[in-house]
Amino acid sequence: MTDPGLSAVMSERRQLINLAYRLLGSLSDAEDVVQETYARWYAMSGQQRDAIGSPGAWLTTVAGRICLDLLRSARVRRERYVGEWVPEPLPDGGDDPADRVTLDESVSMAFLVVLESMTPAERVAFVLHDVFRYPFGDVAEIVGRTPAACRQLASSARRRIRAAPAPAGPAAQQAALVREFKQAWEARDVQALIGLLDPDAVAVADGGGLASAALHPTEGGERVARACIDIAGRLPGVTLLERTVNGQPGLVAQRDGITITVYAFAVAAGRITRIWAVRNPEKLRPWT
Numbered sequence: 171m172t173d174p175g176l177s178a179v180m181s182e183r184r185q186l187i188n189l190a191y192r193l194l195g196s197l198s199d200a201e202d203v204v205q206e207t208y209a210r211w212y213a214m215s216g217q218q219r220d221a222i223g224s225p226g227a228w229l230t231t232v233a234g235r236i237c238l239d240l241l242r243s244a245r246v247r248r249e250r251y252v253g254e255w256v257p258e259p260l261p262d263g264g265d266d267p268a269d270r271v272t273l274d275e276s277v278s279m280a281f282l283v284v285l286e287s288m289t290p291a292e293r294v295a296f297v298l299h300d301v302f303r304y305p306f307g308d309v310a311e312i313v314g315r316t317p318a319a320c321r322q323l324a325s326s327a328r329r330r331i332r333a334a335p336a337p338a339g340p341a342a343q344q345a346a347l348v349r350e351f352k353q354a355w356e357a358r359d360v361q362a363l364i365g366l367l368d369p370d371a372v373a374v375a376d377g378g379g380l381a382s383a384a385l386h387p388t389e390g391g392e393r394v395a396r397a398c399i400d401i402a403g404r405l406p407g408v409t410l411l412e413r414t415v416n417g418q419p420g421l422v423a424q425r426d427g428i429t430i431t432v433y434a435f436a437v438a439a440g441r442i443t444r445i446w447a448v449r450n451p452e453k454l455r456p457w458t
Contacts, residue, residue, distance in 0.1 A: 179211065182226045184270065186233050191271050192297050193237040194244075195257030195282045197456060200271075203240065207233045227308070234294060234312035241290035252379030254387065256446045257282040258453040259432040262414035273417030276301045279434035279446050282416070284334045288327050295320045296327030335438055344437045345412070345419035351435075351442060352410050352421055360399050367391035368441040373398075378450030381430070394445065405430075422457065429457035 183204060190200035207229055211219065222228045248255050257279065260271055275281060276297075285293050291313050298304040298312065299320070306317040306324075313320055347366060354362035371391040377383025388397050402408075405423070408430070413422045415434045423431040432454060436444035448454065 179208075179225050179229070182229050183208075185226070186229060188271050189230065189297070189302060190233055190237055191260070192276055192282075192285070192301060193234070193294060194240060195286060196453075197258050197260060197271070198452070199240060203233055203236045206236055230304075231308075231312050234298060238290055238294050238313065241293060245290070252377070253383055253385040254374050254376050255286075255378075256374060256376035256448050256453075257286065257416075259420075259434060259446075259448050259457070260416045261456050262417075273414070275417070277416050278418050279416050280334070280436040280444065281331075283446070284331055287330055289323075291315070292323045292327040292330075295323035296331075299324045300328070335436065335443060341419060343440070344435065347437055347440070347442060348419045348421060348435055349412060352412065355398055355402060356410060358399050358402055360395050363395035363398055364392050366442055367394055368438065368443045371441070371443055371445070373445040373447065375447040376450050376453070378452065380451055381449035383447065383449045391441075429454050432457060 186204045186207060187200055190203040191197055194200055194203070210232055211225070211229065219225070259279070260273065260277060262273065271277060285297070288296065294313055295306075295309050298309045299306060306320045309320045309324075310317045313323070315323070351363065351366050354366060369391045370389075371394050373384075373388040373394045375383035375388075384397070388394050405425070407425055409424050411422045411424060413420055413432075415422075415432055418434065420435060421433040422429055423433070430449065432448045434446040434448075435442055
């Protein structure tokens with residue numbers, strides 16, 4: 171006989187994946203969190219589970235707390251990370267709808283990078299309340315602070331969001347700009363690249379010590395353009411493909427059908443302001 175509560179509990183999976191990815195910026199870590207959350211659910215006796223009025227709320231609370239612990243330990247791990255740490259890029263869709271992350275502005279690379287600048291408690295309070303609309307009473311239970319303190323955390327997180335550059339314009343405009351950038355890069359036309367980049371553009375690469383990548387951000391449109399030309403010369407036989415990256419127009423570099431780099435972009439006033447190049451193969455598993 172099947173457990174009638176099982177489908178209700180498993181139907182929470184997608185919501186949990188969505189929450190954990192926004193909290194951690196890593197799909198593999200998000201999947202681990204959801205697995206651990208369900209393991210804790212099934213470690214309880216049937217009687218304990220029956221006593222829980224809202225399984226969905228219980229699962230969210232547990233997943234939120236695991237994410238908070240992970241974010242705290244991630245601070246230490248990131249200090250040991252080789253080079254720059256960029257959130258794990260998300261492809262468009264997936265095989266299993268339950269594992270798909272809903273692609274909206276709260277998963278754009280630019281937004282996730284701002285979330286990275288927050289304290290673990292700020293990030294959890296902000297994502298739960300502002301993105302997922304959980305009341306501060308529920309957020310307090312997860313963060314382990316009073317509702318008033320959680321309101322303060324979300325408020326300081328909002329200030330960080332407001333201080334960040336404004337999001338891009340229409341996706342069609344960004345797609346056209348990314349396409350022009352791809353064509354100029356393939357043609358190795360440095361002047362065209364400089365024209366497409368904001369004078370203060372910044373490129374950040376993440377190789378994690380497992381793939382060659384600049385250890386520090388490249389700053390200035392001209393320097394970024396010349397770095398792109400240099401990369402094109404050092405990576406023969408690479409195909410650039412237009413793909414959706416975290417719900418936004420981006421590029422994927424493939425060699426022999428294997429994804430070696432995923433590029434995400436931020437655009438403002440018709441120019442590219444940020445490029446994030448993820449080369450760490452551990453972050454590219456969903457792309458191959």
